[in-house]
Each structure stands twice: as C-alpha cells, then as structure tokens.
Amino acid sequence: MHLTFDRIDKTRVTPMMRQLIEEKEKYPDCLIFFRLGDFYELFFDDALTASRELELALTGRDCGLEERAPMCGVPHHAADSYLKRLLSRGYKVAICDQLEDPAEAKGLVDREVVRVLTPGTQIDPDQLDSSSYRYLCAICQVSGAFGMAACDLSSGRFATTEMLSNQAEAQLFDELSRLQPVEYLVNDLFATNKRFLSLVERQQVTYTILSDEHFSLEKARQGGLTFAESEILWPRASAALIFYLEETQKKTPDQIGTIKPYVLRDYMLLDRATRSNLEITETIRDRKRRGSVLWAVDRTQTAMGARLLRAWLEQPLIDRARILRRQSSVASLQARFISRQALRDALTGLYDIERLSGRIASATVTPRDLVALRGVLARLPGLRVLLEDHEDEGLTDLRGAIVEQKELASLLSLALVDDPPLLITEGGIFRQGYKAELDQVADVAEHGRDYVLSLEAKEREATGIKNLKVGYNRVFGYYYEVSRGQLDKVPDYFVRKQTLV
Known part of the structure; x- marks a missing residue:
C-alpha cells in the first residue's frame, strides 16, 4: 500500500515535503507539479495518478517517514505535452515553481504555485479548435432561478444571463447545450441538481463547487460589475467566474472587456432535440461537421469569422x-x-x-x-x-x-x-541596430569567450602581469587570478576577493 496524503504526519516530514504539503492543502483538487531542479515531480496520491495516466515509472523518495513517498516526474522542458494529456482527461494541475535560483538560495528553495491549469482555462492554440469557442461556465442557483456566465479565456469572449421564468431550468440546460462548456463552476445548491450531475457524468466534464461567498452581489460590486437592483443572478455568476480566473491565472484577465448580460428573449431558444434535428453544427447520424448547416454555409476566411458564424447559427436573432x-x-x-x-x-x-x-x-x-x-x-x-x-x-x-x-x-x-x-x-528576436544595448548583449552572448580572452590579454598588457588569468565560479562570477609573486603589480582598481592556497 502506497503512502498517500491522508496518511502523512506533517510534523515529521522533511522541510521540502512540508512545503509541498502546504501547497497541496491550498489546491487539494489539483495535481501538484513540484519543481525540483530540471524536473517537475509529483508525490503521494498525485504521483499514483500521474504514473497511471501518463504511463510514467513510479519511484520513491525519502520524506522523513518510515515509508518512502511515491514519486514520478517529467523534464521541465517537456512538461507541456504531459500537461496537455492531463487536461484533456479532465484533471486540474497546479504549477509549483522555484521562485529563486537554487544556487543562490540560503537553505530551502522558495517555491509557490504560480499558475493553475484547468480544462476551461486553456489558451494553448494547439489544444483549441480554431472554429469554436471553449467555454468555462459558472452557474448560480437561488431557489428555482439561475444565473449563468460563460467565458472563453483564449479570446476574452464573455457571455452572461439569468433565467427567472417558470421554465428557468429548461432554459438553462438549453443554453448549456448550445455553449457546450468544458468546465463548470457551481454554487452549493446547484451542485445537488440531479440533471446537472447526470450531464457532467455523461460528458465527463470537470466541475468545481465554490462557496456562496464567491457567488455574491458584494463580490460582483468589488469586481467592478455594473448592474441594476433587479439584476441579482447574472452578477453573482459573473463574479464567481472572474474570481476563479484570477485565482488560477494569478492575475486579472485583461482580455475580458466590459461585461454586459444578454437577454434570452432577444434570441430564438432552441432545445437540445431541435438543435440535433436541424443539424446546425453536426449531423445526427455520425455527429460530423460535414453535412451540417454550418458546413454548407461556412465560407469564412479566418478562424475568427468561423467562430462568429457558428455563434450566429447557434443563437438565431428574432x-x-x-x-x-x-x-x-x-x-x-x-x-x-x-x-x-x-x-x-x-x-x-x-x-x-x-x-x-x-x-x-x-x-x-x-x-x-x-x-x-x-x-x-x-x-x-x-x-x-x-x-x-x-x-x-x-x-x-x-x-x-x-x-x-x-x-x-x-x-x-x-x-x-x-x-x-x-x-x-x-534569443535572436531583435533586429540588429534596433537598440545599441541589445546589439552589445547579443554580441557578448555570441562571442562571449572571445570577449573574455581579449579582456584577459588587455589587462595582461596594461598591468605587466604575464600569468594573469580570467576565471569563473558561482560565488564571485568572473574574476582575475594573480600569483603571489605578482601582487605588487596589481592595480588599485582591482578588488581582492579571496586568497587561493
């Protein structure tokens, strides 16, 4: 039986493992990619999951306890391909990176989660369908009414509305059928909705329950949303969605512009069965784009146009x-x-x-x-x-x-x-001649060794010290090395750092 997070005595583990556990406690629903040198390592339960999903060899590491911590890892330069596989399977990943150079750290290297990757917050173009939006959706239920907000982070597209009629639940799920979110954020009440639970189980979609504190009008006002007193649900859903984006991206999502709700009655409402029968974006028989209405009329020349046309067809004007x-x-x-x-x-x-x-x-x-x-x-x-x-x-x-x-x-x-x-x-990004400082840095990077040798020759000639050498170490960086017999020739502008035996 492998050692897991729920069996760990936090007071007895090593400082580094305690650092990992503290980050895991902040992001309990995420796999922690913990940076160690040139690798991202996963430990305990996360290692068991990653080794299974990514087909990685499971090893172990001393953690201060009797049992070794299960461990697996991936090279940091190749992490993207592994992350994509995990996200495509619905996992959330927290990147815990080194905040300082290990060579300069005094004691334990400072580490912290710098970004959280989820299925609904992907912006990697290789993982996105250029012809459709990829929505993260927040839903707030109050009694029998609903507020909904959806965002495609890669483009900044943000849509929000509320359902208040006696058909509110049916209208909500019709909108979800149109948007096809890849991840949900829900409040406590909606998390018990049997129809929703059946939907996410059937579609194998990730969802996160946020406390009602984040689905509040106060949060909406703090986030700068403007709304009337009669609008009580779309601001709640929008506030929770913005909070989640700020928490996962560790910054304000500036690509999102002014948030304004749309009204359901301004568009033709199509239920799931109608969309399927009309074959608007895919055929009934094989669920392919070819043969659909969209396939027949789409002659757009850009990815932006393709997404806009699809959105128009899925939400007809009235x-x-x-x-x-x-x-x-x-x-x-x-x-x-x-x-x-x-x-x-x-x-x-x-x-x-x-x-x-x-x-x-x-x-x-x-x-x-x-x-x-x-x-x-x-x-x-x-x-x-x-x-x-x-x-x-x-x-x-x-x-x-x-x-x-x-x-x-x-x-x-x-x-x-x-x-x-x-x-x-x-490197090699800027044109030569754009800035003199950049040209100098590029020249040093390309001809650094020649520069050091020329500097060494120049100082030998200027000082008369024939055995003067330029050396390097991580403590001092570059330095001049002079023998004891030549100390009387060392110029005043040299600063003594260390005597070598």
Missing part, C-alpha cells in the same frame, strides 16, 4: 430590426463581386488576432506571435479602404471599429526580425 440590418450588410457585399472578392483575399491567412490578444493579456505570447501581430496590423489600413466602397450602415460601423495601431505596428517592424525563434529564451 428581433426584426437586427435581422434586417444583418441582411442589408450581406446584400451589400453580395451585390459587389469585385469588392467582396478583394475583401476575401485581404482576409485570407489573417492571423487569429482575437486569441492572440488573449495570449498577450495572459503574458504567454511568443516572439512568433508578435510577428503575426505585426502582420495583422499591417493589413488593417487596407481593410478599412476596401470597406469604404460600401454605404451600408452595418459595414460602415464595422469600418469605424477597425482602429489602426500605427505606432505599435512601426515598433514591431523596427524591433523584430522576420523569422524569430519559437521561444523567448532562444
């Missing part, structure tokens, strides 16, 4: 004025073949700026993402010009919504090379 406005824009484009084709050409290959903005706000952007952003910004003026051919009100408003970021576009063009590396740690 307001006549809004329908006619949309149709007018379509008619204007349909009537101008050359202009329409020019717009299609201009949009072809346009990078997914919506999700790119999410990565920028989450501070996970790569150098190649920034080059892609530069490409998008370069296309904006041309798109505005092409839309000037249309007098339609909807297209005119669309043109006005395109804001040219000339200063940012110029900065990215001047600063970044055309083909940067994938990771920021690889």
